[in-house]
Amino acid sequence: MGFHNIEEINNIVSTIPFIDVLEKFKQVGIFLEGKTSVNLEGLNESLNFDVQIFPQYPLKSNDSEAIKFINKDLISYNHVMGDGSICIHTLHSPKLKQKLLADFESLKAWIEKYYINKNIDSHYEHVIINEQPFDDIYYSYQFTDVDYSFSKGEFGQVDLTPLSNGIYKKKPISNFLIKSFQPLKKTIKINSKWSEYYMNFEVKNIGLFLFLEDVxxxxNRFAFSNWLELENYIPTDFLQFLYDFQKRNKKHKNTFLPIFFGYKTVENEIHWISTLVKINEIPTIGIPVIDSKGVKLKGQWESKLINRKINWAITRNSSYKYLFGRGTFCDKITNARILIIGVGAIGSMVAKTLVKCGAKNISIVDYDVKEPENVCRSEYNFSNGLYDKTFELIKTLQENSPFVNVNFHNNNEYFESFIKAFHKDKEAKKEYEKSLNQFDIVFNCSTDSDLMFVLDQLKLSTDLINLSITNHAKDLVCAFYPNIYNYVQNQFINILDNDVDDLYNPTGCWSPTFKASYNDISLLTQYALKEINRKYEENKPKDNFTLSINSGNNTNIKFTQY
Amino acid sequence: MKIINSHKNVSLEYEEDLILKIESLALKHYPNEFGGFLIGYYSDDLKTLVLTDVLSPNEYKSHRVLFERSAEGIKEKLLELFELNEKRYYVGEWHSHPDASSMYSLTDLNAMQSIAESETIRIKNPILLIVSINNQKLKNYTFYLYDNNTLFEYGRK
Amino acid sequence: MATDKTQHLQQVLETHRMAHIEKLLDKYKEKRQEVKEALEENYKDKIYNPINSGSYAKHTAINIKFDLDIVVPFKRNSFDTLEEMFNDVFDFLYEKYKDVAEVRKQKVSIGIIFDADDNGDEINIDVVAGRELNQDQYTEDHNLNLFVNSQYGLLDEKTYIQTNIQAQIDHIKGKNNERSIIRLLKIWKTTNNESYKSFFLELITIKAFDKESISGNLWDKLKSVMEYIKENITKDNFTLKDPGNTNNDVADTLEDWEKTNLSNKMSNMISNIENNSDNIKTYFPINEEFEEEDENKGQYGLKDASIVAPSIPNKSQQFG
Incomplete structure (x- = not known):
């Protein structure tokens, strides 16, 4: 079965100036295989590569190039896989000639950069691990930062808490978090820096750890695959510890015991890899201790590693840096103590977006309950049924980040009734100011004009930000304390087209609400949050702004800075 | 004499002598129209306007149904009045309607509008006095308050 | 719904006039007189006659936020140092009023905030103590040295500044057009919680009228001044000379980023108001407390805060 025009490929390759064809491509099974040699300035002698072309070529397959350049002698160089293939990525092209030339070009680039010039990348490349299931089940362990530096050879017990079980690569998986470490020779417990929510999870499993320090x-790239290869890394007292553990836990002989090996990567970061062994199958044997004359010492035994394959389980560094590595709001927002007043459609989106963007401390307050019809345009789930908004949202936020502490303001009626009743009282006013000023940022998403009015009268040192939306989510108004009430009123009454005749009245005249979908509201809310983040990040003045959707031929959002 | 403008709820005070002075100026020019500037001051609370005097134009054109006053040389006199210890200033206009009623004409309204909108006029509600005369005497007179492009009559309480 | 900008601005000025708060103002004046007399009695021939200054004296006051200022000119030989003078005046006022007011040291003045009376009115009097530069020189040119208590523009903490209150008051005399714009900008600053100094807005407005030909209706004039600020404030060589001391550049009281922000703000204001005239209500709100009374309040209308200049008819008029 031929997928390619072999002759054409051979012709193209033969025209590449730095390539000598040693063996022309021929069909081997579903692959095309050939041998080439590369001659470049700076090379003492030419480098030979077996070249393998997959049927998908020139398209990619599973995000990998469908062509492999293999030379097992190069395995110690950067970006070489365990089978000796060079890791290359080139631009997409469906045209055979263009793609072939580009791929050989990037082979050349690899040779120049990593073979001739021996470049070291500034970013860290993780050790390549062949992650395996155990008895057909995958196990994953996520770890985060701790306030502790392990010393070489330190070992002890690991407390694990389960996350949910699921499906991974079509097989069952059990997911865990590493909650804490207890070094054997110390009486301390080293806690992982997960949020309170996760730290309150029960410990259901334990494992053992050994800090190797060395990779x-x-x-530095291909994880050991046999226990014997760890011989010089694992101290004998750990093997003894392992043996003792086995003895103590004989009745659990078929239980898998996770063992974590820690090592330093870059900038003193620690990575853990783990393997699971059944308690009655730990990879050691006892051998008699021999004195200097080669005589066995009676009754003295020591543990030695045996020749057995290591299967590696899955570990992930889920520290804040990695979990939010792809993008966050600026530090001024993520590190801020934030209060969100009102967690309806806008408030719940603000809350969730803040958490997804790395916020670490959020408080929410709302007196309302979630009804089924709230689900369609907020961050609430149908599956939870009827629920107090605050309690459900806390759950959602915590499920989204292990680094956010979510509190709920101790009194849900606080802003709804008390503050409105007592705001004229001098002492009460001071109390309200104090309770708000303990936050760095307060989002008022209540769209409650009365509350807006009251809050504007207070002397606040916190950044109070008001977000409201006109009917049909045509416009969003973002106002900053102390210019909220008058500004928002003027916008709603005079400037924006707030058609309040057409409100949605689901259950009678007492609860009209504006008409808009999840898409309508989140579009404007996300835009506003982006601008708010920019103002914080670039230290821009906190001036009010509006967003207005113009639906002419296309959807446009008009931004007006006040 | 104190009269009230009910539109704006303000009052106007003047001495009978001032009306006599105006009467004699008007009669002197009969049968032609005549007029000039009204001088006075507002009370501190701006509720009352006190008329104290009139100032006649240095140059003017006088006809039976038309009177045109120029502003020539008036500035100096007004500045002088403003420097007095008891500050006096321009507050409005007056003119006569010989053998006609004291009702204002469209020309009068236009003139008052132009005055109120002039940058050099710093008051918003200049007043207009129209005196109706015949060849012998003043028949009656009406004070008007200019406000929002309209003239509002003062009435006795 | 479009707003007639000039008409609106006129109403803004009108509703912010001091005349609306006459009773409160009388209380202020009474307190000021009381403080003045106390100072005169205490310092006797160490001082010249205290003079009134500040926005009320300049007729640029607005009724939503103001204080009354007293300048106390000390003779050269009254105190050895300006700091001694400042502290002595503070100690005197503090002792005298500590039970009925909050007395505090401010940048160049001493603030007295009297406790609210039965009507809830808080009276606010600022006392500025200054000392003549040389023996008997004050009577000739009114120059004074003020003690500076904290960061004030480019000057370091605890130093002094020379000024001339009389010259500052004279600088704005007779400038009716400027006054309206200054009052509008002060209303903007106060209602929108902007931190720009009134004195700065005053000087830049006067300079704008000086440099540009500014005419037309009230909105045209305000817009021209805002445009002037927008265009010029960020220029490197832009200065605002204090008429009380030409060595003092009031533009220096703003950091570069503050100047950029101000320029942007003016630009946003102009374009937002031009795009939708209702926006003028956000930047320049009517003082609603006195809005109702505006039309039929029982007051003759003035274009300025009070009678500060005579009205002069400047063209011929025909009557029928």
């Missing part, structure tokens, strides 16, 4: 891998 248990060949060329």
């Amino acid at each position: 248990p891998a060949f060329h």
Whole structure:
């Protein structure tokens, strides 16, 4: 079965100036295989590569190039896979000739950069691990930062808490968090820096850890695959500890015991890899201790590692840096103590977006309950049924980040009734100011004009930000204390087209609400949050702004800065 | 004499002598129209306007149904009045309607509008006095308050 | 719904006039007189006659936020140092009023905030103590040295500044057009919680009228001044000389980023108001407390805060 025009490929390759064809491409099974040699300035002798072309070529397959350049002698160099293939990525092209030339070009680039010039990348490349299931089940362990530096050879017990079980690569998976470490020779417990919510999870499983410090891998890249390869890494007292553990836990002999090996990567960061062994199958044997004359010492035994394959489980560094590595709001927002008043459609989106963008401390307050019809345009789930908004949202936020502490303001009626009743009282006013000023940022998403009015009268040192939306989510008004009430009123009454005749009245005249979908509201809310983040990040003045959707031929959003 | 403008709820005070002075100026020019500037001051609370005097134009054109006053040389006199210890200033206009009623004409309204909108006029409600005369005497007179492009009559309480 | 900008601005000025708060103002004046007399009695021949200054004296006051200022000119030989003078005046006022007011040291003045009376009115009097530069020189040119208590523009903490209150008051005399714009900008600053100094807005407005030909209706004039600020404030060589001391550049009281922000703000204001005249209500709100009374309040209308200049008819008029 031929997928390619072999002759054409051979012709193209033969025209590449730095390539000598040693063996022309021929069909081997579903692949095309050939041998080439590369001659470049700076090379003492030419480098030979077996070239393998997959049927998908020139398209990619599973995000990998469908062409492989293999030379097992190069395995110690950067970006070489365990099978000796060079890791290259080129631009997409469906045209055979263009793609072939580009791929050989990037092979050339690799040779120049990593073979000739021996470049070291500034970013860290993780050790390559062949992650395996155990008895057909995958196990994953996520760890985060701790306030502790492990010393070489330190070992002890690991407390694990389960996350949910699921499906991974079509097999069942059990997911865990590493909650804490207890070094054997110390009486301390080293807690992982997860949020309170996760730290309150029960410990259901334990494991053992050993901090190796050095990377248990060949060329710092290919994880060891046999226990014997760890011989010089694992101290004998750990093997003794393992043996003792086995003895103590004989009745659990078929239980998998996770063992974590820690090592340093870059900038003193620690990475853990883990393997699971059944308690009655720990990879050691006892051998008699021999004195200097080669005589066995009676009754003295020591543990030695045996020749057995290591299967690696899955570990992930889920520290704040990695979990939010792809993008967050600026530090001034993520580190702020934030209060959100009103967690309806806008408020729940603000809350969730803040958490997804790395916010660490959020408080929410709302007196309202979630009804089924709230689900369609907020961050609430149908599956939870009827629920107090605050309690459900806390759950959602915590499920989204292990680094956010979510509190709920101790009195849900606080802003709804008390503050409105007592705001004229001098002492009460001071109390309200104090309770708000303990936050760095307060989002008022209540769209409650009365509350807006009251809050504007207070002397606040916190950043109070008001977000409201006109009917049909045509416009969003973002106002900053102390210019909220008058500004928002003027916008709603005079400037924006707030058609309040057409409100949605689901259950009678007492609860009219504006008409808009999740898409309508989140579009404007996200835009506003982006601008708010920019103002904080670039230290821009906190001036009010509006967003207005113009639906002419296309959807446009008009931004007006006040 | 104190009269009230009910539109704006303000009052106007003047001495009978001032009306006599105006009467004699008007009669002197009969049968032609005549007029000039009204001088006075507002009370501190701006509720009352006190008329104290009139100032006649240095140059003017006088006809039976038309009177045109120029502003020539008036500035100096007004500045002088403003420097007095008891500050006096321009507050409005007066003119006569010989053998006609004291009702204002469209020309009068236009003139008052132009005055109120002039940058050099710093009051918003200049007043207009129209005196109706015949060849012998003043028949009656009406004070008007200019406000929002309209003239509002003062009435006795 | 469009707003007639000039008409609106006129109403803004009108509703912010001091005349609306006559009773309160009388209380202020009474307190000021009381403080003045106390100072005169205490310092006797160490001082010249205290003079009134500040926005009320300049007729640029607005009724939503104001204080009355007293300048106390000390003779050269009254105190060895300006700091001694400042502290002595503070100690005197503090002792005298500590039970009925909050007395505090401010940048160049001493603030007295009297406790609210039965009507809830808080009276606010600022006392500025200054000392003549040389023996008997004050009577000739009114120059005074003020003690500076904290960061004030480019000057370091605890130093002094020379000024001339009389010259500052004279600088705005007779400038009716400017006054309206200054009052509008002060209303903007106060209602929108902007931190720009009134004195700065005053000087830049006067300079704008000086440099540009500014005419037309009230909105045209306000817009021209805002445009002037927008265009000029960020220029490197832009200065605002204090008429009380030409060595003092009031533009220096703003950091560069503050100047950029101000320029942007003016630009946004102009374009937002031009795009939708209702926006003028956000930047320049009517003082609603006195809005109702505006039309039939029982007051003759003035274009300025009070009678500060005579009205002069400047063209011929025909009557029928």
